[in-house]
Amino acid sequence: MKYSAGILINIHHNGELKYLVCHPTKASWYGRHDLPKGGYLLQEETPEEAALRETKEEVGLDLSKEDLKDPEIVNYISNKGKIYKKVTVFKVHINIEDYKEYFTTNLTVKKEFLQLEEVDWAGFLNLKELEKRLFRRFKKLLGE
Numbered sequence: 001m002k003y004s005a006g007i008l009i010n011i012h013h014n015g016e017l018k019y020l021v022c023h024p025t026k027a028s029w030y031g032r033h034d035l036p037k038g039g040y041l042l043q044e045e046t047p048e049e050a051a052l053r054e055t056k057e058e059v060g061l062d063l064s065k066e067d068l069k070d071p072e073i074v075n076y077i078s079n080k081g082k083i084y085k086k087v088t089v090f091k092v093h094i095n096i097e098d099y100k101e102y103f104t105t106n107l108t109v110k111k112e113f114l115q116l117e118e119v120d121w122a123g124f125l126n127l128k129e130l131e132k133r134l135f136r137r138f139k140k141l142l143g144e
Contacts, residue, residue, distance in 0.1 A: 002076075002085040005047035006037020007055050007063065008141050011096045011124055013107065018124035019142065020109075021134060022058055025120040033133040036061075036122070037087060047071070047088035059122045060102055060113025067092045074137050089141060096124075 009020040021033040038054035041047065048065050055061050068090035076085035096103065102113050108123035125133065127142060134142070 003041045005051035005088040006035040007051045009092045022119040023121040058115045
C-alpha cells in the first residue's frame with residue numbers, strides 16, 4: 001500500500017469559490033489537473049508534513065500545520081477493486097491577499113514558484129472549470 005498527502009486550497013474571489021490545482025508537466029490538458037500533493041510519504045513523515053512539503057515544493061506556498069483542516073482519504077482503487085494507494089487530503093482556505101506575491105493577476109502561480117519538472121501550470125479555477133480538468137479521483141472533495 002502506498003500513502004500520500006496533499007492539500008485542497010481554496011479562496012473566495014469575486015464572490016466565487018475557487019480551488020488551486022496543478023497541471024502535471026507533459027500530461028494532457030483535460031482530466032489531469034491535480035492537487036498539490038506527493039507520490040508518497042517519506043520515511044517517518046506524517047501526512048501533515050508531507051502535504052506541507054509537497055505544496056511548498058510544487059507551488060511555493062509555505063503553509064503551516066495550523067492551516068490544515070478536515071482531512072479526507074481518497075482511495076486509489078484498481079480495476080479489480082483493490083485499494084493500492086491512500087491519499088490524505090487536507091483543506092485550507094487562504095486569503096489571496098496574504099499570498100499575492102505568488103500569483104499573477106489572473107490567479108495563476110508565477111512560474112518561478114513552480115517545480116517545473118512536475119508542474120507546468122498551477123492556478124485557481126472555479127467548479128465549472130474544474131469539471132473537465134480535475135483528475136477524477138479528487139472530484140468528490142468538491143461536493144460540499
